[in-house]
Amino acid sequence: MSYFMTKMTERQNGVDDLTLMSSISVENIVTQLKHRLDKNKIYTAVGDVIIAVNPYRSLPIYGEKHVRKYQTAKLSDSSPHIYALAERAYRGMKEMGPQAVVISGESGAGKTESAKLLLHYVSSVSGSSSVSANMKQIILQSNPLLESFGNAKTLRNNNSSRFGKYLELQFNGAGEPVGGVTSNFLLEKSRVTYAGRGERSFHVFYGLLAGGWPELLSQCQLGRAEDYAYLSQGTTYVDGMDDAKDFQEVLQAFNTIGVPMEQQWYLFTVLGGILHLGNARLTGRDAPAQLERGGEYSLEMAAYLFGVAPADLLKAITHKTVAMGGRRASVVNIPQNADQASQIRDALAKEMYSRIFDVIVAQLNSVMYTRDAQFGKTIGILDIYGFEIFKENGFEQLCINYVNEQLQQIFISLTIRGEQELYRQEGLPWREIKYFDNKTVVELIEGRNPPGIFRVLDDTCRSLHAVDSDTADTKFIEKLSMSAVASHPHLRILSSTSAFTAGFTIKHYAGDVTYSVKDMAFKNMDNLFHSLVNCMKTSTNPFVRNLWAREEEQAHRQPSTSSTKIRTSCGQLVQTLMRCQPHYIRCIKPNEQKAPMKIEEKRVLHQVRYLGLLESVRVAKAGYSYKATFDLFVQRFYSLCPGLQVGGVDGCRQLIAAVLKKHSEIAKSEFVFGHTRIFISSPETIFMLEEFREQQMDPAGYAAKVREYEQMEAAANRQEAKVATRGGGCCIIS
Numbered sequence: 001m002s003y004f005m006t007k008m009t010e011r012q013n014g015v016d017d018l019t020l021m022s023s024i025s026v027e028n029i030v031t032q033l034k035h036r037l038d039k040n041k042i043y044t045a046v047g048d049v050i051i052a053v054n055p056y057r058s059l060p061i062y063g064e065k066h067v068r069k070y071q072t073a074k075l076s077d078s079s080p081h082i083y084a085l086a087e088r089a090y091r092g093m094k095e096m097g098p099q100a101v102v103i104s105g106e107s108g109a110g111k112t113e114s115a116k117l118l119l120h121y122v123s124s125v126s127g128s129s130s131v132s133a134n135m136k137q138i139i140l141q142s143n144p145l146l147e148s149f150g151n152a153k154t155l156r157n158n159n160s161s162r163f164g165k166y167l168e169l170q171f172n173g174a175g176e177p178v179g180g181v182t183s184n185f186l187l188e189k190s191r192v193t194y195a196g197r198g199e200r201s202f203h204v205f206y207g208l209l210a211g212g213w214p215e216l217l218s219q220c221q222l223g224r225a226e227d228y229a230y231l232s233q234g235t236t237y238v239d240g241m242d243d244a245k246d247f248q249e250v251l252q253a254f255n256t257i258g259v260p261m262e263q264q265w266y267l268f269t270v271l272g273g274i275l276h277l278g279n280a281r282l283t284g285r286d287a288p289a290q291l292e293r294g295g296e297y298s299l300e301m302a303a304y305l306f307g308v309a310p311a312d313l314l315k316a317i318t319h320k321t322v323a324m325g326g327r328r329a330s331v332v333n334i335p336q337n338a339d340q341a342s343q344i345r346d347a348l349a350k351e352m353y354s355r356i357f358d359v360i361v362a363q364l365n366s367v368m369y370t371r372d373a374q375f376g377k378t379i380g381i382l383d384i385y386g387f388e389i390f391k392e393n394g395f396e397q398l399c400i401n402y403v404n405e406q407l408q409q410i411f412i413s414l415t416i417r418g419e420q421e422l423y424r425q426e427g428l429p430w431r432e433i434k435y436f437d438n439k440t441v442v443e444l445i446e447g448r449n450p451p452g453i454f455r456v457l458d459d460t461c462r463s464l465h466a467v468d469s470d471t472a473d474t475k476f477i478e479k480l481s482m483s484a485v486a487s488h489p490h491l492r493i494l495s496s497t498s499a500f501t502a503g504f505t506i507k508h509y510a511g512d513v514t515y516s517v518k519d520m521a522f523k524n525m526d527n528l529f530h531s532l533v534n535c536m537k538t539s540t541n542p543f544v545r546n547l548w549a550r551e552e553e554q555a556h557r558q559p560s561t562s563s564t565k566i567r568t569s570c571g572q573l574v575q576t577l578m579r580c581q582p583h584y585i586r587c588i589k590p591n592e593q594k595a596p597m598k599i600e601e602k603r604v605l606h607q608v609r610y611l612g613l614l615e616s617v618r619v620a621k622a623g624y625s626y627k628a629t630f631d632l633f634v635q636r637f638y639s640l641c642p643g644l645q646v647g648g649v650d651g652c653r654q655l656i657a658a659v660l661k662k663h664s665e666i667a668k669s670e671f672v673f674g675h676t677r678i679f680i681s682s683p684e685t686i687f688m689l690e691e692f693r694e695q696q697m698d699p700a701g702y703a704a705k706v707r708e709y710e711q712m713e714a715a716a717n718r719q720e721a722k723v724a725t726r727g728g729g730c731c732i733i734s
């Protein structure tokens with residue numbers, strides 16, 4: 001007996017769950033997604049993981065009617081849908097404890113839309129008391145605010161989130177949302193000072209210039225976006241976007257969350273200061289650098305808006321303060337040339353912006369967070385860049401891929417651990433689950449002993465004083481080559497060639513990625529020197545002073561590096577997620593042109609690899625292919641045992657005995673009984689059971705499907721024969 005119906009479904013419609021594919025390969029995953037998208041099915045499951053293919057058009061699968069369907073559905077029987085996952089998370093939160101939904105995928109794949117759909121679902125099913133209505137309103141308004149400061153136009157997405165976000169919703173005992181906390185990660189602050197061709201900086205800059213209060217624009221002496229070096233490298237305009245209108249939403253959100261007018265004013269003047277700072281161009285091969293002609297006005301405006309003296313600001317930019325010596329350390333000011341000083345100026349702009357972003361998030365949290373929530377009643381939503389591999393990969397990709405390695409670690413340990421725990425609870429014998437544990441890659445990047453890549457990089461940065469960026473990169477790769485991890489099986493160090501600055505390849509769980517070390521050391525140091533910190537702390541602008549207040553007098557300490565900050569915030573995230581029941585949404589961008597319902601196979605293949613979907617299928621199939629409570633199993637397959645009168649374990653045993661008696665091709669060892677569930681080893685057995693069931697319940701329909709399948713196979717064979725004849729000219733497949 002073949003399980004042809006399953007194959008037919010697989011070939012025509014794609015399987016609902018990829019663990020049911022007849023052959024497991026990345027190519028077959030793509031084929032399945034394609035078949036499903038052809039049938040308007042954008043969601044596919046891999047066990048409990050949901051794959052969401054961006055349809056690039058609105059589909060009639062959302063809204064209240066669909067919410068009600070999933071709210072009342074038996075989840076084990078419902079088709080894959082983001083609402084089904086949202087319902088699982090919501091029920092899990094109410095009945096058990098903290099839940100987390102991890103959404104990943106490349107830019108434009110649909111992460112933010114998925115997060116919004118989740119919020120919509122939870123908001124729809126979770127009560128309407130005045131506290132929760134108020135909270136829903138705040139959460140709703142926080143979106144345009146965070147998007148204005150954290151999103152930008154990129155070539156891939158006009159409204160691309162340039163930061164990772166973890167929103168933890170807090171609920172009361174009745175399951176109503178009463179609060180929340182947002183954490184932000186990896187803001188792409190380099191976008192403040194540079195946006196590539198066709199891209200823009202963060203939306204808020206254009207909004208401010210297009211829709212800011214006239215008195216504010218006049219005080220800041222602000223003009224058009226094209227007038228500012230930081231905004232004019234890319235484009236300044238986005239099709240279909242109304243910057244002035246969006247800016248009004250920002251102001252409204254500030255009012256809703258209670259940011260006083262005075263603070264709003266100060267905040268926007270600092271943004272204006274950043275724009276002027278970018279126009280303070282520096283020149284001169286010798287150190288210290290000088291301002292270019294005309295640069296004095298820009299520097300003065302920046303200094304005025306930051307509330308510091310122009311001479312102090314210039315000195316802080318053109319001199320680097322470093323600590324020298326051991327215990328009785330002294331501080332020296334090293335003059336910087338134009339390139340170095342420009343880097344420091346940009347570092348100030350980036351840091352100022354990123355601190356403003358942090359302040360906004362903190363302000364949001366101060367109104368959202370509540371102590372009245374029930375302990376452990378939370379649902380977290382993590383919307384974060386997926387694994388990245390570009391033609392050229394640098395420090396940013398290393399950080400993003402490191403976070404994704406960590407997330408994969410959690411995925412593996414919680415899934416496998418959960419599976420093993422279930423076996424233990426069910427009294428099943430220990431069954432080893434084989435999978436690739438990427439812990440070794442996490443340690444290669446962040447390890448302490450032996451020091452991993454980040455620590456070698458930090459060590460290099462610590463020993464840098466007045467060297468240029470190229471020398472720093474060379475020193476880093478030398479150190480890495482001599483370090484203990486140099487011979488790590490997942491690392492290959494590459495020396496420089498004419499086309500490539502030295503670098504290294506990491507064998508990640510999702511594939512090999514080659515990183516160039518160009519500018520890694522400088523990006524890691526962030527070039528934020530004490531001179532800048534000390535200058536900003538003298539500001540007469542209370543908002544600016546506050547931004548820098550957290551800095552201790554730390555002229556004698558090196559500032560924390562970017563990789564240390566990422567390790568720390570990622571560590572906190574991991575701890576939070578480890579306490580939760582996780583749910584995963586892997587988003588896929590089907591094509592580059594944003595064309596509705598179209599799959600470019602090569603593109604999707606690439607993402608399937610880098611989202612680690614093959615690994616997900618393997619992990620989901622690692623234990624038993626199928627598990628269900630005795631009752632559920634009996635409910636589904638009772639027709640295979642005519643006259644069956646009982647449910648539970650007895651019903652299950654009788655049913656299986658009947659199947660084995662009639663179908664000798666199924667081995668008894670396929671079925672394992674736990675305390676409350678039945679487990680089935682291979683997917684083939686389930687396919688067969690499904691087929692027997694269909695045959696039993698609807699013989700005529702089944703016979704028609706057999707005929708349809710045979711015709712389809714014959715047509716496929718004829719087609720293959722034609723292709724073979726055309727291609728080789730001599731091979732006819734009979």
Ligand SMILES: Nc1ncnc2c1ncn2[C@@H]1O[C@H](COP(=O)(O)OP(=O)(O)OP(=O)(O)O)[C@@H](O)[C@H]1O
Pocket residue numbers: 054055056057058059105106107108109110111112113114157159160161162385587
């Ligand atoms: N489920 C969906 N239905 C219809 N359109 C969608 C859906 N998901 C995404 N889109 C479309 O794709 C666009 C990009 O989606 P989104 O902004 O969510 O991507 P992203 O993964 O968050 O990207 P980035 O990482 O750049 O922020 C949306 O503006 C929307 O037009």
